[in-house]
Structure formats: C-alpha cells, structure tokens
Amino acid sequence: MLVELLGLRKLVGPVAVLGLLVTLYLNFMHWNEEVVVLDPIYNDMFVVNKMTMVFNAIILSLAVFLVFMGANFYKDEKKHWSDYLSIYIFAVCGAILMIGSHHLLMTFIGIEILSVSLYVLAGSNRTKVESNEAGMKYFIMGAFASGILLFGMALLFGATGTLHYQKLNTFLLAFNNSTPNTGFLYTGMVLILIGFFFKISAAPFHFWSPDVYQGSPSIVTAFMATIAKIAAVTSLYLLLNQVFVALHELYDILLILICIATICIGNILAIVQTNFKRMMAYSGISHAGFMILGILAVDFNHWHVIAYYTMGYGFANLVGFGVAIPVFKSMKNENVAAFNGLFFKRPILAVALTIALLSMASIPPLAGFWGKYYILSAALSKDLLLIVIIAIINTVLSVYFYFRIFVAMYARKPDNTPIEVSSSYKFLLIILTLILLVISLMPDMIAGCI
C-alpha cells in the first residue's frame, strides 16, 4: 500500500490523484477478510486492520480533495505546483505511517515526516512575512515538541526495554508498584503525552496554532486543520489504547484536565477573533478537546465513534476552507468581514459554508452533532458528567462565533468586488458538501459499516 503510494508519485496533479485513489483502493483490498487476519507486517513495525483502513481512508479521501483544491490554489504559480504537491504526498505518507504504526519508532518517524513537510509548507510563501513567521515558529516549537517526545520514548525504552506496542502492553499489564523504574516509566509516558498534545494543539500547548494557522497559505492551513490533526489524534488514540491502557488510572486525570482546558480555551478565545483562519484555529483547538474526550471515553471496541467524529470534522473543515480560499483570494483579506454579503454574490459558496459551519457548531441533523452526540454519550456512560456539562455549555458558546460568519454572509451589504470561482471548483465544493451531507444523514449506517 505504502509502496504504491511512493511508486506512483509523479510530479503532476492527475497522477497524484490517481496514485491516491489507487492507494485508497488497495487500502480496502483486505476489507472483507476477518478483522485480525492481517498480522503486523515488516517485523511487527506496521499493522493493517479494519480500524487503520478506515482512518487511512479518511486521510486519503481528504488528501484527494486537497490535491484538487491545491491545483486551484496554486493556479498562478504552476512552476512550483509539483514541488508543493510532492511535499503534500510526503505528508500524507507520514500520516498513514502514524496510523498504521505498531512500534514507537515508526510512530516517531511518521510524526516527523508529517511535521517536517508542514514546516516547509507553512513557510512556503516566502514573500509574505506572516508565512515566514509561521514557518519559523512552527519549526522551533515543533522541534522542541519532537525532542520532548523522543526523550519520553528514550525513558520508556530505558524502563521497559522495548518500544513495540504489543510488548509494551504486556509489560505494563504485568506492571505493579514493586516493579523497578516506575519513575522512568511515568516520566516517559507523560513526556510522550506532552509531545502528542503539542501536535494536536491541546490547551497548554496550543499557543503555536493560531499564529501558524493565520500565517500559512490557506491551503496549508486546511491541510493542518484536517489531515495533520486527524492523524495525530488517531495516533494518540491508538497509542493510549494499545500501550498505556494498563495505566489508565494514572493518565485519566491528566486527560480530563487537558480536555476541559482545551475545550474552554478554544471556544472562549474563538469568540474574540476577527481573522477567519485564527478563528478556525481556535475552533480546531476546541474540536481537539472533544477528540481528547473521545480518546478518554471511547474504548477500543467502539473506535468507529472517533472515526465518525474525525470524518465529520475533516470534511466540514475542508468545505469551510474550500469556500474561504477563493473568497480570500478575491477580497485580498482574511477577516470575517471578507464574507460580507457572500450570499448575494455567490449563493452556492454561501450555502456550502453554511452547511459546513452548522456541522462544526453541531446543529442537529449534521455530522458534527452526531459525532459529538456519540462521544458525549460514551462519556456519560463513563461517569464523566462534569466534562459533559462543560462541553455542552461550550458548544452553545461556539454557536456564537460561527453565527458571526452567517451574519456577515446573509445580513451585511455586499461590496462590489466580484468573487472569482471557476465552475470546476464550484463542482468540487458541491461534491464535498454532498459528502458531508451524506455523512450527516446516515450516521447509523456509516457507523454500522465500519
């Protein structure tokens, strides 16, 4: 699967799309076999099962649409498109490695491939100071986070003598207080968690995210908000559930605190933002909080809840950015005010954005609502009542800042700047919105399928 991805990678858009689609197909090749038929491959480094297939499929389908959007975004600089595209594909490859990894070393390499590609992409608009700042900031902060992650892994290796998921799990299940090196073990675990929290921009480690989201080119922001975040969350979910599950009494309190802080900070600070991308960054932080709640509450047999949430989140974000990119390009600014009167100028774009934001604000029939519903009911069954209450209050708060965009789109007077959208791009947005609607309207069917 991976080899195909690398082998087919040519420096032109159609071939990249084709390669991604072939990978998507190969991904499902073993779908109908029994779940655990496929053992870890390559000396237990990489694992393929139903769960990784589903998460890979989410990542790959998002990637296909991002390539289409990118072809439109980089229309004016055709020359560099192949360079950008290759880095996108590398990043997707890193994301897939993170999800399928069965060894902490592989996880680390996957994270690094994804992050290094994103550092470059964040700073890729060299003529803009903000983009340089974003790239630099992301690089330095990310390098420290990777260092902390690696330090944690080294301590864990020192305490247990292995980095293999299965062996670590066996070691930890046999673990009790008389086992030596508990200090190494605990410190290593916490440092690894800190590294991951940085990557998914959870609350005390979120400071990079608004600046980086704002400074990066919009298409890169879309990439970070969807694929990078989903891959990191999935990887953390797998790590906690496959490895550290024996220690869950120890890290639960950590996750609870971080979850509350992330949800609150994300939503409250999103209210005061005027820049759309900054607002989406804070909204992404609060969604990361919900995903942490999912990691906390959803056990390993119900992983489709996490898959469904990330799917809804990813596609809603993609539609949001897909509408925002041409609007920003034509209006030459990235504030919420750029959407003024969008409905009267480009009704299709406005409706697509409305559906996406309603989903993110978790208004009932849409995917965001069902995702949150599943996660919150899982949390309720685990007696996490306090978090559920806080999360619901915050969801209500979040409706406020999403509605500011609706007010701009429907109630404000449009100015005379036309928004240029090609008809093929409109078609792409319509398809994306339809996918989001399909995900929304059949939550049970999709959750039952996977």
Add this chain to the structure above:
Amino acid sequence: MREYIFYFLAFVSIISALMVVFSKNPIHSVLYLVICFFSIAGHYLILNAEFLAVVHVIIYAGAIMVLFLFVIMLLNLNKESEPHKPAIIKFASVISGSLLVLVLVAALLKSENLNLPASTHPSMHSIGMVKDLGKSLFTDYLLPFEISSVLFLSAMVGVVLISKKEA
C-alpha cells in the same frame, strides 16, 4: 577505571555546556560546543556505542559546527544588535526552566534502584558495535530505516522549495 572516565567526561561536558551559554563571544560558544560534543562522543564510547560515537563526531563536531561557524562569521553578530528581553520575561523563563528541571529530576530520582532491563540483556556488551547495529538495522528495523529516506527526501525538497530563487 570506567567510573573515573565517566565522571571526568560528565564534568567536562557539563562545564563546556554551561560555557556555551555563558560566554559572551559567539565564536567561543561554538568552540565550547565542540568540546561538549566530543565529551558526549566519549560517553557513547563508554557505553559501547562506537558507531554512534563516530557518527556523532563526524556529523556534529564536523559538519554542523562548521556550518555554525560560517553562519556566525557571516552574520557578524554584535552585542548592540541583540534585542534585550524585559526583566519579567527573563524572570519567568528562569522560573519555568528551573521548575521543569526540578520536576524531571525529582521524577527520575524516584526510580533509585535502576534495574534497567536493557543493561542486563546478555547481548548487551556488543549491542552498539557496527556489525550488530547493521544487522538489526537491516532485519528488525528495516522499515523505519527505509522510511526515514522519505523523511530526508521531504526535507530536501523542502529546502529546495524554500531557497530556490524566484525566476
């Protein structure tokens, strides 16, 4: 004997690391950093990791330090051009840094009876030798080894992308 060498190397590396931070002249900092790297390579040798030690010397003390020196000489760093942070930020960073050190050291001190499974392993005495390292790289760790080429490829494409002249 081994123990004395360890203490000596540890002393040298800590002192030189401190001097990297405290010396005013950036060139001196870099030279102290070279000493620091060499003493760390010595640590690797004590731990039987000869390959790691050689690579460390070649890459860090060789390539990276030369790059550092070039950049510092080209930048022509003066003390005046360096912006001074306000005292409160310095204070806050000192406090948070010390807190981090305190927490980490305290947590690690808790595991007093260091009984590391890795060090009691029978094949431990030869684990860092080039032969065993190569063997495990191309058998057990083949996939990470190959995949890291993707990492470097992506980094290289990125460098070309960022540094290419706008034609």
